[in-house]
Structure formats: C-alpha cells, structure tokens
Amino acid sequence: MGVRDTFNKLIIYLQRNPDRWPMAVTEPDEEIATGRLGPYQLDLTRRLEDGHFMDFDENGLPVRFVDFQGKRPVHLYSTLCCFGLAHWDTYLKTGALSNQEMLIRVADYVLATGIRMANGAVLLRGPGEDGTDHAGPTDALDLGQSLSVLCRAYQTTRDNRYLEMARGCMRTFNVEVGQGGIRRSSPVLGAVWYEEAVTPPLRHILNGMICALWGLRDLAIVDRSAEAERLFVEGVDSVIRALPQFDTGFWSYYWIVEPPARGYVATMNYHLLHICQLRELWKQTGLEALRTYADRFQEYACRPTCRLRAFVGNIMARLPQR
Numbered sequence: 236m237g238v239r240d241t242f243n244k245l246i247i248y249l250q251r252n253p254d255r256w257p258m259a260v261t262e263p264d265e266e267i268a269t270g271r272l273g274p275y276q277l278d279l280t281r282r283l284e285d286g287h288f289m290d291f292d293e294n295g296l297p298v299r300f301v302d303f304q305g306k307r308p309v310h311l312y313s314t315l316c317c318f319g320l321a322h323w324d325t326y327l328k329t330g331a332l333s334n335q336e337m338l339i340r341v342a343d344y345v346l347a348t349g350i351r352m353a354n355g356a357v358l359l360r361g362p363g364e365d366g367t368d369h370a371g372p373t374d375a376l377d378l379g380q381s382l383s384v385l386c387r388a389y390q391t392t393r394d395n396r397y398l399e400m401a402r403g404c405m406r407t408f409n410v411e412v413g414q415g416g417i418r419r420s421s422p423v424l425g426a427v428w429y430e431e432a433v434t435p436p437l438r439h440i441l442n443g444m445i446c447a448l449w450g451l452r453d454l455a456i457v458d459r460s461a462e463a464e465r466l467f468v469e470g471v472d473s474v475i476r477a478l479p480q481f482d483t484g485f486w487s488y489y490w491i492v493e494p495p496a497r498g499y500v501a502t503m504n505y506h507l508l509h510i511c512q513l514r515e516l517w518k519q520t521g522l523e524a525l526r527t528y529a530d531r532f533q534e535y536a537c538r539p540t541c542r543l544r545a546f547v548g549n550i551m552a553r554l555p556q557r
Contacts, residue, residue, distance in 0.1 A: 441474070
C-alpha cells in the first residue's frame with residue numbers, strides 16, 4: 236500500500252460516519268404476507284452512476300479486469316448480481332422496462348453458467364487460478380446474491396427456469412466445503428457457516444454470510460420454501476452465536492479465521508456495512524441480539540479513538556506474519 240493510498244484511507248476514518256451503504260426501504264412483514272419481494276436490502280442504485288461498473292461484455296454485462304499474468308476480463312457473479320439488483324431497484328422507482336431487462340439478463344447469465352451436480356445442487360464457480368471464467372470454487376456470497384436475482388426474475392416473469400435454478404443454488408447450502416459446497420461446521424465459531432472463502436485456512440466472512448442469508452430469505456418468501464426458511468433460520472442463529480467473536484472490543488472483524496491464520500480488522504467500509512446488515516437482519520427477524528451488536532458497532536464508529544485503532548489494526552493486518 237502506497238503512502239497516498241494510506242493517506243486517502245486515513246481520511247475516511249477521520250469522518251465521523253461517512254455515508255457508504257444506504258439502505259433500501261423494505262417492509263419485511265408485507266413481503267412475507269404477499270410473497271412478493273421489494274427492493275434489495277442494500278440500495279445499490281447509485282453504483283449505476285458513480286463509475287462502479289466500467290467495463291462490459293458484448294451483452295452489456297459488467298466484467299472485471301483481473302491480473303492473471305496479464306489483465307483478463309472475467310465475469311464475477313457478485314459484480315453481475317449487484318448490477319442486476321441495482322437495475323431492479325431503479326425499475327421499482329421508475330418503472331423503466333429497460334432496467335427490468337437488465338435484471339433478467341443477469342438471471343439468464345446465471346442460468347447459462349450454473350453447473351448442476353448429480354444431487355441437484357448448483358455450483359456457481361468463480362474465476363480459476365489462470366483467470367479462466369467459472370473454473371474456480373463456489374462461494375456463499377455468489378449463491379446468495381444470485382438467489383436474490385433469480386427470485387426477482389421469477390417474480391417478474393413467472394418463468395420456472397429461474398425458480399428451479401434458485402432451488403438448485405439453495406441445495407448447495409447443504410453441501411460441505413470439502414465436497415465442493417459452501418457449508419462448514421466451524422469449531423472456531425461453534426456454529427455452521429456459509430462460507431464466502433472456501434480455500435484453507437478458512438476465513439469466516441460476516442458480510443458474505445448475511446448476503447447469503449438474504450438470498451435464502453428471498454427464496455423462502457417467493458417459493459414458500461420450508462427448506463430455504465430452515466437454512467435461513469439456522470444461518471441467523473449462527474450469526475448470533477458468532478457475533479461475540481467478530482467484536483474486537485473497539486471495532487468489528489471482517490473475517491474470523493481458523494489457525495494458524497489471524498483475524499482481519501474490517502475496513503471502515505465493511506464495518507459500516509456490518510452495521511447496516513445487522514440492523515436489516517434485526518428488522519427481518521426481531522432478534523434483539525442483532526440490534527445490540529449493530530448499536531455497539533455503531534458506537535465504535537462514532538468514537539475517534541476506536542476509528543484510529545481500527546485504522547492501525549487494518550494496516551497491521553496487511554503486514555506479513557512472522
């Protein structure tokens with residue numbers, strides 16, 4: 236990390252509470268009662284205007300250029316889904332069918348690239364080590380956000396292909412990491428975790444876990460799926476069990492790791508995301524432990540000493556271990 240980059244990151248920590256993650260206005264009880272999904276939990280619409288999506292393929296879908304012995308364009312499901320969900324929320328605000336079409340286009344991409352296993356579970360593979368599209372492992376963040384896209388595509392079109400693919404993505408939540416899935420019973424956390432990072436040593440990532448839960452919740456609502464509801468409830472319970480370990484005493488951890496690796500103090504961006512996610516999860520479930528930790532993490536973010544400690548901790552975590 237260069238001096239200028241370090242300075243720019245420090246400026247963020249000096250702000251009392253920078254606006255990084257606006258939340259959508261959702262009505263959880265109404266969604267459950269009607270079986271219809273509203274906006275995505277995070278308001279991603281401004282990403283369509285702030286240059287977040289810069290490079291596109293011939294179909295108008297975003298790509299990222301990643302350095303694999305030379306820059307190569309790859310399709311990242313998380314980027315694609317954020318793009319589709321940003322268009323969905325814009326469609327809800329404006330009624331523009333062109334925005335609805337972009338959500339459908341992302342859902343069609345998931346249909347075309349998802350790999351079905353013999354047990355019906357779907358793998359959504361990230362880039363391979365050589366930069367090849369969809370030759371790497373599956374992760375919970377991709378599955379969760381793809382569920383949110385597929386469920387909204389089904390709600391809009393009533394095309395059962397989207398629903399069947401969503402059910403396949405859900406089945407992968409029951410497949411263990413060692414068998415190509417994303418499920419792990421972590422002795423460190425004392426809970427089941429839906430893993431965003433599946434290569435050892437496992438890093439149990441909080442924001443990816445919650446995005447995965449939102450995808451399961453979306454399927455439970457749209458499909459009235461008891462299995463999706465069970466996995467959601469199990470996952471929420473796991474988050475509550477694990478939250479004390481994500482609390483550093485002055486900030487939140489981005490991930491908790493299994494030995495011999497070490498935990499990683501969240502950046503300001505992800506710390507604020509944790510606060511928003513926990514508040515939304517509390518609103519959806521009514522479980523007070525979620526609000527307690529959201530309030531605690533918010534209090535940390537408001538204290539200059541905590542922000543400074545978090546900045547130093549984040550820098551130190553980037554240094555090589557001895």
